Amino acid sequence: MKATLNRGLKLSMAAMLIPSLLIGCTGGANPSGSTAATGDAKKAADPVKLEKVRVSLWDRSNSPSGEKLTDSLLVKWIKENAKKEGLDVEYVTLPRSQESEKNSTWMASGESPDILITYDLNAMFKWAEQGGLWELDTLLDKYGPDIKKLIKPALDSAGTYKGKRYAIPAMRMSTAVGPSMKIRQDWLDKLNMKAPTTLDELYTVLKAFKEKDPGGVGKDNVVPWAIPAINQGMKAFFYGPMWGAGVAMDGPKTEVYMPTGNYTDGVFHSAVDLPEGKAFFAFMNKLYREGLLSKEFVTDVNSQQYQQHYTSGTAGFIDSNNPVWEMTVETRKTVPTATWVTVEPFKRPNGTQLTSLESQFGLLNLIPKSTKNPEAAVKFLNFLAKNVAVVQSGLEGTHYKVDNGVRTVIDPAKNVKEIDWYFNDLNLLTQGYMGPPTKEQILQINAADPKKEEIAKLMDPYYRMFEKYGKSYPVFDTQRKVAEKNGVNITKYLYEKLSKVIIVPNFDQEWDALVAGWEKNGGREYDKEVTENLKSINWKTTNK
Structure with a gap:
């Protein structure tokens, strides 16, 4: 699939x-059988x-x-x-x-x-x-x-x-591809709950997953939201949830797997320099302290623990590139009744729903x-x-x-x-x-699969979501010297520090330290350069 x-x-x-491949031929025949003729024949026969x-x-x-x-x-x-x-x-x-x-x-x-x-x-x-x-x-x-x-x-x-x-x-x-939020529909059904539409509702659902254990895996084993280590090779992201917090994709696509930041009143601010960004990671810190995130995600650098969580049936929510049908098939090897479904983009503070296209x-x-x-x-x-x-x-x-x-x-x-x-x-x-297939085309593509009807039912909402809510990010066409000089260090720094702000007991203090380190690594200069580039291409914010 x-x-x-x-x-x-x-x-x-x-x-x-x-x-x-055509092999080159020799010239006219040499009736005398000379050495030259023999050499030409040998040359023609060579590979x-x-x-x-x-x-x-x-x-x-x-x-x-x-x-x-x-x-x-x-x-x-x-x-x-x-x-x-x-x-x-x-x-x-x-x-x-x-x-x-x-x-x-x-x-x-x-x-x-x-x-x-x-x-x-x-x-x-x-x-x-x-x-x-x-x-x-x-x-x-x-x-x-x-x-x-x-x-x-x-x-x-x-x-x-x-x-x-x-x-x-x-x-x-197709531009209608990318990370999407998924949730265990069979867990929601057991709890008589609906898929969350906001971050607040996500918290309520994750809390119910933890406390009521709808999968019967044991409360100590439930992983309401499965994430791996935050690094370049991570297999799960923050795109959907951060869009829901009000962070947009107004900056250039980078190796930091989350929305880049907001372009407001002609100025770009990276996600870590936004009140919306701070609010999101404070939310993640709260989830971690309440046992609603993968307990040891920081050490899961190869995403093996993350994959085990969803394939074993202990995870309830994920934001990743994995198609919902693929995840359903993998999880059903352990839990035959498991069903993952696509979660539509969360309603943001301003009421809009957006995702990256x-x-x-x-x-x-x-x-x-x-x-x-x-x-x-x-x-x-x-x-x-x-x-x-x-x-x-x-x-x-x-x-x-x-x-x-x-x-x-x-x-x-x-x-x-x-x-x-x-x-x-x-x-x-x-x-x-x-391009994004219709439901009928999904059925045709998977004609040999006895589960084709279910495949179409689960995958069609994924494609329609991008068509309905997708927004493209900016593409620059000029050299960015500040990004060349500082980009790698900023990315490496954020990978290290974002994990820390999620797990520490004193969030505000650690967040202030993160922002100070981001500035020291050239974050302000980076944002200023992005601002100049956005103006040069007449970018209109996606934050609406």
């Missing part, structure tokens, strides 16, 4: 057959020399069977079929949670893969300004015709700096200057464009079939084992396959 839900109808099936290209690949350590990522089915398919176009592909893995650190190290050392992947626009601006990236306009025109056809809207949206292209962005097939582009493909053959890197991305169906859905006839223009999974269990845990990370040019 996870592999198919975010895919699009408008994208036609890419050709699966790859043209054979083509392959162009090496090293490609970044996130390793999420999520193989269901312990299979090595680089030995997976589709990785092997790509490597074998790329050879037919003269490319020798080597995947270079990096832990997803170490993206920023690893990319910076690679760029500084000159040892980067030929295709570097990131979501960080500012990093692209910085490296382009420093001369660390290849300009791609001419290369894209010459070697990327299929790329340009496939992702034109994304190319029009991002990837340039000072009028020159330095990144090939992946195109989001993704931009038209996502992942950025960069080619560092250390790459000796940038042509081969663009050729590889063009190879992916020609075979985009494979990295969107697997192999036709094996993992999916096409019915009325929609790809439907043949055997969900087979896909879970063979491709679902990694294939989206091989897809460097599109994110998803279709």
Whole structure:
């Protein structure tokens, strides 16, 4: 299910057959049987020399069977079929949670893969300004015709700096994707309660989960709201709840997984510099002290405890990227009656309901200057464009079939084992396959699943929520030098301190210390620069 839900109808099936590489022929025959003729014949028989290209690949350590990522089915398919176009592909893995650190190290050392992947626009601006990236306009025109056809809207949206292209962005097939709040409907039903619509109502529901133990797991085992450690690799967030507290997404998307801040009266303030931000974390501190949050979340740096909480059936509320159907399936392995449902955005202090809507582009493909053959890197991305169906859905006839223009999974269990845990990370040019599907399309996509009716019932509200309440965040197109200088330190600092303010007994004192440290790390200068950028793009606040 996870592999198919975010895919699009408008994208036609890419050709699966790859043209054979033409081998150069010799000139006219030499009837004398000379050495030259023999040499020409030998040359024609030699295999083509392959162009090496090293490609970044996130390793999420999520193989269901312990299979090595680089030995997976589709990785092997790509490597074998790329050879037919003269490319020798080597995947270079990096832990997803170490993206920023690893990319910076690679760029500084000159040892980067030929295709570097990131979501960080500012990093692209910085490296382009420093001369660390290849300009791609001419290369894209010459070697990327299929790329340009496939992702034109994304190319029009991002990837340039000072009028020159330095990144090939992946195109989001649907902007109606992202984190969402989920809650155990079976628990609500047992308590005769409705899903919360405000933070205050959330507190009441979490309190009831803890005190009345609707799941029968034992009061000491109930985790009303499951969260992992607050770090770059976290798998659960604060987006929905913080929107509900009145914090908006008026700043640039960052690695701090929460709404960035508010742009009010022409001035941007980061979340930690807002009374709404303080009120939210005071709320979290209250929840923690009353046992309504994961007790040891600070040490759960790999999100293993968090995952155990919801899969074992002890958790009641979560804000995460996990689709509700996927979570329901996982939890039902332990609790057959478990059902997770999407929670609509909370009503904010001003009465509005909002959630973050993704931009038209996502992942950025960069080619560092250390790459000796940038042509081969663009050729590889063009190879992916020609075979985009494979990295969107697997192999036709094996993992999916096409019915009325929609790809439907043949055997969900087979896909879970063979491709679902990694294939989206091989897809460097599109994110998803279709726009937000209708309920009827969800049924068709999951035609082979006996639970298709329930899947549609649970997933349809998720897509409709983004259509109804989604607001885009700002995208800047210029270098931000303060962010380059201080951004990493600010992010690292906030990860450390936000956990502390949640668990300490003296919240106000610790919050004041957090803000003082944020200022010391350049927070005020950061916000001033964001303000200038928002004015330059005539940004209108999402805080309404």
